[in-house]
Amino acid sequence: MSRFADVAQAPPDPILGVSEAFRASTSPSKLNLGVGAYRDEDLKPVVLSVVKKAEAKIFSRNENKEYLSIEGFEPFRKATLDLLLGAGHPAIKEGRAAVIQSLSGTGSLRVGAAFIARFLKGSTVYISNPTWGNHRNIFGDEGVKWEYYRYFDPETVGLDFKGLMEDLKAAPQGSVVVLHGCAHNPTGVDPTPEQWAAIADLCQERNLLPFFDVAYQGFATGDLDKDAFAPRLFVDRGLEIMVSQSYSKNLGLYGERVGALVMVLKDKETATRCLSQLKRLARALYSNPPTHGARIAAEVVNDSELFEEWKGEMRGMAGRIERVRGELQRALEAKCPDKDWSFITKQIGMFSFTGLTPSQVDNMTNKHQVYMTRDGRISLAGLNSAKVEYLANAIVDSVR
C-alpha cells in the first residue's frame, strides 16, 4: 500500500477543468467559453504579429540561455513600469517603484501574497465577491487570511458600490484590498472614475493597502493608458500600492509566463529594501524568471514601431470581442425580447457574467455542449459570429 493512500483526489480547477471537459467531448458543435484566452474568428489561438517580429529579432541576435537575475530582465522591468505608470512618471524617475519579473500574473500575485504573509503579518486580504477563482487559492495557500467585499449587484447587473464601500469601511486598518485594475473578472463591471476616486480616498482614510491585479491592460478598451487609469490615479494621490501585471492576454504570451510584481512606494530607500525582500522570497520559490517571454515583451514595448503596431493588434482583439458582444445581445433580444440583455454590451473585457445559475450552466453544457464555468461566466474571446445563433439558442433554452 502506498504511503500516499490517504491523499484525497483534488477537485478539478473550476476554470481549467472546463477546458479538460471540452477536450474530452466528441460533439462537433461543442463550444469552449470557459478559459479566458483570445481566439480569432476561426476560434484558433493567435500569436500576435508583433510577437513573431520580436522573436525574429531575438533569434537573429543568437543570445544565450544564461540565468536571469532574480529580479528579472532589466529592459523588461523598465518596459513594465513604463506600461503601468506611463513613461517618465515621477515614481519611476524617483526610483521608488520596486519591480520584480515573475511568473505571469499568478506568480506575481503569489510573490505578493508571500510578501504580505511575511511583512504584513496578521493582515486580512479583501477580495471582491465574486472574483477570479484563483485569488482564494493564491492567498489561502500562503496562509494569508482573506475575506470577501461586496462587488456585484445581480439586480442591476452592475457594481454594488454601496456594499463595496461599506465592507471596505468596516475592514480593519492596514488590511489589503485586491482590486482588478480593469475589466473585472468575472463580472466585466468596473468602477467609474468617480467611484475609483472614492475608493482611493477610503484606502487613504482607513490605511488600506491597494493590491491591483492588472491582467487585462489594453484589453478592456483597446487603450493601454485608459486601462491603467485606476492604479495611476492611486499613485498620483500619493498612495503606496502593490500591482501584479500579466502579459498573458494583451501580448498573447499565455504559456510563456510573463509578468511582474510592482510596489510603488514612498521613497527610493523603501523600494530598495522591499525589492531585496521580494528577491529573497522569489529565490526560494522559483529562483529566477524565464527569459524568452521577457525578451519578447521588452522588444515590443521598448521599440516605438513595434509598440505602435502592438496597440493596433490590441485594438483588433478588443474590437472583435466588442463586435461579438453586440451580435450576441441582438440575437438574444430577438429571441427573448421580454428580458433585458443590455448588460452584455455594458460589461467590458473578455467576459460576460450572464447570471445563469449552476443548473442552467449544466443545461448549457450537457444539452448544448457549451462549456463554461459554473458561475455563469462566458468568455467572449471564444465566440465568433458563426456561433452566435447557436449560443443564443442555448442560452434562451437554458433560462426558460
Ligand code: PLP
Ligand atoms: N488575474 C486575473 C483577474 C485573471 O483573470 C488572470 C487570468 O485569467 C490572472 C490574474 C493571471 O493570469 P496569468 O497567470 O496567466 O498571467
